[in-house]
Amino acid sequence: MYAINETALHQRIHQHKNKTGWLAHVNEIGMMFIATVTGGFLLIDAIRDQESAYSYVGGLAFLVIGVFVFFSRRNRKRNGNRFDQSMLGELEEAIKNAGYLVTFAKTFVCWFLLPAAIFSFPNLALNNASWEKYLLVMGAFLLSYLVVTWELRRVHLPRKRKLESLRDKLVADQ
Numbered sequence: 001m002y003a004i005n006e007t008a009l010h011q012r013i014h015q016h017k018n019k020t021g022w023l024a025h026v027n028e029i030g031m032m033f034i035a036t037v038t039g040g041f042l043l044i045d046a047i048r049d050q051e052s053a054y055s056y057v058g059g060l061a062f063l064v065i066g067v068f069v070f071f072s073r074r075n076r077k078r079n080g081n082r083f084d085q086s087m088l089g090e091l092e093e094a095i096k097n098a099g100y101l102v103t104f105a106k107t108f109v110c111w112f113l114l115p116a117a118i119f120s121f122p123n124l125a126l127n128n129a130s131w132e133k134y135l136l137v138m139g140a141f142l143l144s145y146l147v148v149t150w151e152l153r154r155v156h157l158p159r160k161r162k163l164e165s166l167r168d169k170l171v172a173d174q
Helices: 006-049 053-082 087-106 108-126 131-173
Strands: none
Touching: 006 053, 006 087, 006 131, 053 087, 053 108, 087 108, 087 131, 108 131
């Protein structure tokens, strides 16, 4: 038999809850900023250069991505109030936030990279971009995919598994 320091465990769980919430916050704010600024620049550029309607749609698509992330964030924050203010409730909230980060990373290709590619590559072709620009854009897409995949495998999934394991142990001990 072993003894558990409940105060230390509760503090540790509270730290996990805060860290997963903070990571979700940083990811959301970063993506909203990137999508909104990119969309704004594309729209301003399209208006200034009187480009094709396709350029306007590309700018609007990035703004829509920013709005999508905003509403995802709002839903996550709204659902955060549904957990008990107990050790197990905070652990459930940490697991929920970790799961949100896993989903955010797993679906990154669908809600960000794919729409960005759909508007970036044809736009490069319409503007007769050099092969260096194509390589730069492809490199940026590849790098963002690799970073998000690395973060998913090395940070978010292990953290979620660790929190779920802790929850299973706590529930089994009750």
